[in-house]
Amino acid sequence: MLMNREQLAVYFIAGTPNCKQSIEETLQAAIDGGITMFQFREKGKDALAGSAKKEQAVRLQALCREANIPFIINDDIELAVEIGADGVHIGQEDEAASSVRGKINGGIVGVSVHTMDEAKKAIADGADYVGTGPIYQTGTKTDTGPVAGTALIKTMRAQNLTIPIVGIGGITIDNAAPVIAAGADGVSIISAISYADDVKQAVVELQAAVESSN
Numbered sequence: 001m002l003m004n005r006e007q008l009a010v011y012f013i014a015g016t017p018n019c020k021q022s023i024e025e026t027l028q029a030a031i032d033g034g035i036t037m038f039q040f041r042e043k044g045k046d047a048l049a050g051s052a053k054k055e056q057a058v059r060l061q062a063l064c065r066e067a068n069i070p071f072i073i074n075d076d077i078e079l080a081v082e083i084g085a086d087g088v089h090i091g092q093e094d095e096a097a098s099s100v101r102g103k104i105n106g107g108i109v110g111v112s113v114h115t116m117d118e119a120k121k122a123i124a125d126g127a128d129y130v131g132t133g134p135i136y137q138t139g140t141k142t143d144t145g146p147v148a149g150t151a152l153i154k155t156m157r158a159q160n161l162t163i164p165i166v167g168i169g170g171i172t173i174d175n176a177a178p179v180i181a182a183g184a185d186g187v188s189i190i191s192a193i194s195y196a197d198d199v200k201q202a203v204v205e206l207q208a209a210v211e212s213s214n
C-alpha cells in the first residue's frame with residue numbers, strides 16, 4: 001500500500017491493554033474522529049497472543065478497511081503477512097526494514113529511530129516513515145529511552161532528510177503543535193486517545209492541533 005505523509009497526521013496506536021472499553025469501540029470512535037492511520041500494538045501485561053491476537057487483529061483490520069485507513073501491525077511481521085496487513089512498524093531490535101519490505105510485498109514499513117545514524121540507516125533500508133521519541137514523558141511504555149523532545153526531528157530536517165516523520169511519546173492535544181512545528185508530518189498517540197472520556201472528540205481536537213501547525 002503506497003503511503004503519503006499526510007496519512008501520518010493523527011496516527012492512533014493501541015492494543016487491548018491500552019483501552020478502557022472494547023478496543024473495537026475505541027478504534028471505531030477514533031476513526032469517526034478522523035484518525036489517518038492505525039497501528040495494532042498488542043504488548044504488555046494481559047496482551048493477547050496466538051489465535052486470540054490474530055482474531056482481534058482481523059476484527060480491527062476490517063474496521064480500518066471499511067474506513068480506508070492503513071492498518072499497521074507492530075513488530076509481528078508473521079501476523080502482518082498472514083492477514084495481509086497494510087504494513088508493519090519495527091523497532092531497532094527487529095530485522096532490518098530492507099528484509100521486512102520483501103516479506104510484506106509492497107506494504108508500509110515504519111521504523112523507530114532515536115539517533116541520526118538510525119534514521120539514515122532506516123532511510124537506506126527503504127523505510128516509508130520513521131517514528132521517533134519519546135517526545136515527552138510517557139507512562140505508557142515503561143522501557144523507553146530518555147525523553148528526547150523534538151531535537152532529532154529538527155536535526156533531520158536541518159540536514160534535509162525528507163522522509164516522513166511521526167513523533168511519539170506523551171503527546172496530547174495541548175502539546176501536539178510543537179511536534180509538527182519541529183518538522184514532523186504527524187503525531188502517534190496511545191493514551192491521549194485510548195483513555196479519553198470522549199475518544200471521537202479527542203481525535204477531532206488533535207486533528208485541529210496538527211492542522212493549525214502545518
Ligand SMILES: Cc1ncsc1CCOP(=O)(O)O
Pocket residue numbers: 133134137138139140141144168169170171188189190191192
Ligand atoms: C510506543 C512508544 N514509543 C515511544 S513512547 C511510546 C508510548 C506512547 O504512548 P502515549 O501516547 O500514551 O504516551
Ligand SMILES: C=C1C=NC(C)=NC1=N
Pocket residue numbers: 011013039041074089110111112130131132166168188
Ligand atoms: C515505538 C513506536 C514508534 N513510532 C511508531 C509510529 N510506532 C511505534 N510503535
